[in-house]
Amino acid sequence: MEKTFNILCASLFSTLGSEENLVLSLSGENSQFVRFNNATVRQTGLVDDADLSFKFISNGRTCNGGITISGNSKLDLKRGLDEIERMRAESKEIPEDPFLVMPTDSGSSHEIKKANGLAFTDAVDAILPAMQGTDFVGILANGKIYRGSANNLGQKHWFETESFCLDYSLVTPEHQMVKGCFAGSDWNQDEYENYVNQSKKKLSLMQKKPMKVDTGEYRTWFEAAAVADFLGMFSWNGISEASLRQGCSGFGKMRNEDARLSSKFSIIEDFSPGFCPKFNSNGEVSPDSISLIENGMLKNTLVSSRTAKEYGVTSNFAEGGEYLRSPRMSPGKLNQENVIEELDRGLYLSNIHYLNWSDNAGGRITGLTRYACFWVEGGEIVAPIQTMRFDDSFYRFFGEQLLDIEDKLTIVPEVSTYGQRSLGATTCPGILVDSFALTL
Amino acid sequence: MKINVDLKDLLSAVDVPAQWVGIREVYEAHTPRMIRDGVPVANSRTSTHGVMVEVLVDGQFGYYGTPDMTAVGVSSAAQRAYQQAKIASRNSIYSFDESARPKYCGNYKSPFSKDRNSLSAGNLNEILLQAYNNLKISDKIVSASSLCQIIESSFKFVSSNGSDIMQDFLMLEFDLSATAVDGTNQQTRTFGGMRGTCRQMGLEFFDKYEIMANANRIGEQALELLHAEDCPTGEMDIVIAPDQMMLQIHESIGHALEVDRILGDERNYAGWSFVKLEDFGSLQYGSELMNITFDPTLESEFASYAYDDGGLKATKEYLIKEGLLVRGLGGKESQIRSGLEGVANFRSSGWNRAPIDRMANINLEPGDSSFNELIEQVQNGVYMESNKSWSIDDYRNKFQFGCEYGKLIENGKLTKTVKNPNYRGISTPFWNSLKGVGNFDTYGIYGTPNCGKGEPNQVIRVGHASPACLFNNVQVFGGV
Numbered sequence: 045m046e047k048t049f050n051i052l053c054a055s056l057f058s059t060l061g062s063e064e065n066l067v068l069s070l071s072g073e074n075s076q077f078v079r080f081n082n083a084t085v086r087q088t089g090l091v092d093d094a095d096l097s098f099k100f101i102s103n104g105r106t107c108n109g110g111i112t113i114s115g116n117s118k119l120d121l122k123r124g125l126d127e128i129e130r131m132r133a134e135s136k137e138i139p140e141d142p143f144l145v146m147p148t149d150s151g152s153s154h155e156i157k158k159a160n161g162l163a164f165t166d167a168v169d170a171i172l173p174a175m176q177g178t179d180f181v182g183i184l185a186n187g188k189i190y191r192g193s194a195n196n197l198g199q200k201h202w203f204e205t206e207s208f209c210l211d212y213s214l215v216t217p218e219h220q221m222v223k224g225c226f227a228g229s230d231w232n233q234d235e236y237e238n239y240v241n242q243s244k245k246k247l248s249l250m251q252k253k254p255m256k257v258d259t260g261e262y263r264t265w266f267e268a269a270a271v272a273d274f275l276g277m278f279s280w281n282g283i284s285e286a287s288l289r290q291g292c293s294g295f296g297k298m299r300n301e302d303a304r305l306s307s308k309f310s311i312i313e314d315f316s317p318g319f320c321p322k323f324n325s326n327g328e329v330s331p332d333s334i335s336l337i338e339n340g341m342l343k344n345t346l347v348s349s350r351t352a353k354e355y356g357v358t359s360n361f362a363e364g365g366e367y368l369r370s371p372r373m374s375p376g377k378l379n380q381e382n383v384i385e386e387l388d389r390g391l392y393l394s395n396i397h398y399l400n401w402s403d404n405a406g407g408r409i410t411g412l413t414r415y416a417c418f419w420v421e422g423g424e425i426v427a428p429i430q431t432m433r434f435d436d437s438f439y440r441f442f443g444e445q446l447l448d449i450e451d452k453l454t455i456v457p458e459v460s461t462y463g464q465r466s467l468g469a470t471t472c473p474g475i476l477v478d479s480f481a482l483t484l
Numbered sequence: 485m486k487i488n489v490d491l492k493d494l495l496s497a498v499d500v501p502a503q504w505v506g507i508r509e510v511y512e513a514h515t516p517r518m519i520r521d522g523v524p525v526a527n528s529r530t531s532t533h534g535v536m537v538e539v540l541v542d543g544q545f546g547y548y549g550t551p552d553m554t555a556v557g558v559s560s561a562a563q564r565a566y567q568q569a570k571i572a573s574r575n576s577i578y579s580f581d582e583s584a585r586p587k588y589c590g591n592y593k594s595p596f597s598k599d600r601n602s603l604s605a606g607n608l609n610e611i612l613l614q615a616y617n618n619l620k621i622s623d624k625i626v627s628a629s630s631l632c633q634i635i636e637s638s639f640k641f642v643s644s645n646g647s648d649i650m651q652d653f654l655m656l657e658f659d660l661s662a663t664a665v666d667g668t669n670q671q672t673r674t675f676g677g678m679r680g681t682c683r684q685m686g687l688e689f690f691d692k693y694e695i696m697a698n699a700n701r702i703g704e705q706a707l708e709l710l711h712a713e714d715c716p717t718g719e720m721d722i723v724i725a726p727d728q729m730m731l732q733i734h735e736s737i738g739h740a741l742e743v744d745r746i747l748g749d750e751r752n753y754a755g756w757s758f759v760k761l762e763d764f765g766s767l768q769y770g771s772e773l774m775n776i777t778f779d780p781t782l783e784s785e786f787a788s789y790a791y792d793d794g795g796l797k798a799t800k801e802y803l804i805k806e807g808l809l810v811r812g813l814g815g816k817e818s819q820i821r822s823g824l825e826g827v828a829n830f831r832s833s834g835w836n837r838a839p840i841d842r843m844a845n846i847n848l849e850p851g852d853s854s855f856n857e858l859i860e861q862v863q864n865g866v867y868m869e870s871n872k873s874w875s876i877d878d879y880r881n882k883f884q885f886g887c888e889y890g891k892l893i894e895n896g897k898l899t900k901t902v903k904n905p906n907y908r909g910i911s912t913p914f915w916n917s918l919k920g921v922g923n924f925d926t927y928g929i930y931g932t933p934n935c936g937k938g939e940p941n942q943v944i945r946v947g948h949a950s951p952a953c954l955f956n957n958v959q960v961f962g963g964v
Contacts, residue, residue: 075940076568077939078572079749081577081747081749081751082748083575084575084576084577085544085572085575085576085577086577086749087545087547087838087840088544088545088546088547088568088569088571088572089546089547089548089549089565089568089838090547090548090565090568091548091549091550091836091837091940092548092549092551092552093534093549093836094551095530095532105524105527106524106527107527107528108526108527108528108529108530109528109529109530110528110529110530110531110532111530111531112531112532112533112534112551113551114533114534114551114552114553115551115552115557116552116554119487130529134527134605137605137606137609138524138527138605138606138609139519139523139524139613141523141524142523143523164568165567165571168571168572168574168575169571172575181748181749181751181752182752182939183752183753183939183940185940211752211753211939212752213751213752215748215751219756221751223752289626289627290520290521290626290627290663291626291627291663291664291665291670291672292663292670292672296668296670297668300667300668301668397755397877397878398875398876398877398878400873400874400875400886401873402873402875402884402886402906403886403904403963404670405668405669405670406963408963410875410884411875412875412876412877412878412882414877414878431878431879431881431882432882433877433882433884433908435884460941461939461940461941462936462941462942462943463833463943465940483884483908484882484884484908484909484910484959
């Protein structure tokens with residue numbers, strides 16, 4: 045794939061006029077998807093896909109384009125040349141772009157992560173035996189992922205990785221569920237089977253009849269997976285500088301009224317673990333680490349180069365959408381072994397579901413409990429709870445109501461496969477909150 | 485660039501000992517254009533083109549999605565799909581036969597009078613810039629945008645049992661948005677909420693619709709919301725406009741009736757359903773005023789088509805009749821697995837994803853009440869327009885929606901504007917509280933371009949048409 049990308053780049057850049065600039069970015073995969081239900085195979089298949097995106101700058105205008113790479117070099121070159129011709133013509137009739145971002149040559153990078161992964165022909169037989177006797181449902185996404193970026197000034201980045209992710213649920217006959225996500229690069233059958241056994245043990249806690257909890261405010265423990273979902277909301281009308289400037293960010297109180305979260309709360313964008321490439325689709329390389337909220341205070345937002353130009357601020361080379369790519373929340377001092385005792389009486393929430401802003405300006409988020417969620421009383425788990433809706437503000441649960449933070453960090457991988465398999469992960473701890481509002 | 489491919493030639497190049505082979509070709513091009521705050525922020529055209537080769541082996545389907553549409557490429561894809569299916573067939577959830585892909589032949593084409601080239605990129609940017617100028621009526625409007633997206637999609641399907649289908653779609657998404665800010669009070673008004681204005685049509689849209697008048701109205705309403713009181717809290721009646729009914733239908737009916745969810749396929753992602761297989765024919769889902777159809781035949785609605793992605797012919801069917809649940813959203817595979825009657829809704833997001841049960845056009849049929857007759861029935865309530873927030877649990881029971889724009893209803897009349905109107909409820913009690921259904925004069929045709937579901941994940945387009953509706957005794961609340 046890298047060779048195909050390099051050949052296409054060289055051919056297409058050679059056709060540019062002296063006043064024209066072009067950024068090409070590639071996003072591709074060779075993937076296996078096996079879908080399971082009732083510990084059997086529901087659907088199985090393979091996908092080869094690669095898209096080449098174009099950003100063409102000429103005459104003070106920006107045009108974008110995109111084609112599928114077929115693997116047939118003549119066809120792909122023809123598609124690419126046609127695309128440039130189309131954008132060249134269009135750039136003569138659309139309005140001028142006062143905030144266009146010109147490409148630069150600020151260095152190249154090359155990273156290929158090889159792995160001893162799970163062979164496509166072995167996957168079903170590796171996964172299913174350990175799941176026998178359970179109601180297992182989920183998806184295996186497995187194979188190579190590619191990202192590339194190059195521009196006509198000579199800058200070139202290539203990132204290639206091989207990984208698997210088995211994202212699954214185990215279900216009791218009473219429809220109670222636990223969630224598992226076994227992900228990595230090198231497949232280890234023993235580690236997999238141990239991981240599944242942990243899920244089965246957790247499932248045994250779900251055998252009790254679920255109890256109904258009244259609406260109201262409760263002391264609550266959120267496992268890291270739930271915290272990761274809350275942090276994910278920061279990527280949607282949250283930490284983006286453009287969102288703040290355009291009046292649609294929940295961070296407005298922090299920016300404009302100096303509202304603070306808890307001094308215990310800190311989060312950075314951290315590219316050092318290499319979950320995703322440091323370069324964005326424009327080929328720009330982010331700093332290894334960007335402090336976003338430090339001890340409760342907003343330090344930086346995510347700023348793309350276009351936003352930087354538009355509002356006269358400094359870019360930290362965020363993607364155009366200014367979303368978190370590799371966030372890391374700081375740990376605290378609460379040991380997992382002491383969580384239930386510290387919680388004493390309240391909710392233990394392992395996962396949450398279907399989050400949305402219910403009042404963006406107020407930082408209020410609604411959503412639902414899901415999977416292994418329990419009522420705790422007298423420092424002991426009493427029973428799973430029936431699904432409840434919550435509606436509360438992150439200014440409260442990451443702010444004045446935040447009691448303590450787990451001392452251990454969990455890596456929650458990005459498992460989205462919309463369009464193609466995603467890269468990235470959220471690294472975060474669990475949190476203990478004094479009051480959290482259930483509403484339905 | 486779209487290349488011409490002879491699928492029958494490709495099918496003849498496949499040499500695997502499968503029970504059945506099908507090839508589905510999808511070409512799709514998206515052309516978004518957007519003006520935000522007076523400058524162009526999107527002038528793009530992206531296309532994707534490939535085939536999915538699907539084989540049935542020992543009762544198990546296997547697939548290979550590939551952009552290599554040569555005979556060699558497709559032959560190799562079939563071999564690897566065969567290998568995947570063969571391995572999985574030892575642990576299949578169900579042993580299918582060829583009846584899961586019945587033979588159909590035919591064509592479909594979206595209705596339109598002006599094709600995508602009838603307005604140039606320059607013309608479209610001029611229209612969008614003019615619309616922006618009509619949105620930006622005050623310095624309090626800190627951001628405004630106008631956008632359109634033209635979608636061309638072409639689908640071909642051939643199979644070893646003789647199916648031969650071709651469908652060509654032309655679609656348009658359009659939106660206007662104005663955000664007004666005063667301190668930390670920020671209010672956004674759009675043209676139908678969440679890109680709800682989306683249809684199968686051509687560029688005649690730009691002749692027919694009063695874009696500039698709507699832009700002006702949206703700008704004014706964004707400002708109006710800045711000075712409005714918060715929506716009151718309490719249990720009261722609500723009248724919901726079609727551009728919010730769209731999402732109410734989508735989340736609390738459409739997803740709940742997907743048979744693959746009921747069969748448990750989605751439990752790890754989108755979720756299960758409170759509806760059980762035995763509920764069909766017996767569950768009183770809503771009041772007797774409630775008639776819900778699966779209607780892929782409504783001209784110009786976003787998800788109209790003649791055949792689904794498994795090649796099944798699509799027809800209009802009642803899902804809920806006079807409040808009684810009568811049919812589920814299950815394609816041929818789900819019909820076989822469940823023993824239920826279904827519809828032609830086996831759909832995929834493209835050539836690189838396998839079809840699953842999806843919504844298409846799910847509509848609430850019009851009733852008898854005029855808009856004024858709905859309002860007159862309310863002593864104390866709120867009228868709500870345009871979705872801005874949505875959430876529902878994994879069984880499709882407990883929902884919560886927020887709207888952009890509300891009006892108090894006092895003593896049978898619309899009075900003051902209110903901001904941040906929200907409501908929440910539980911699906912079947914809510915639908916059983918349906919006490920008034922508007923007539924065709926209150927009817928609106930909307931849709932959503934971003935319905936997510938499936939593993940691997942897929943975004944598809946769905947349509948929802950509905951009249952305005954009155955519901956009794958709903959939990960209503962405002963902002964912080």
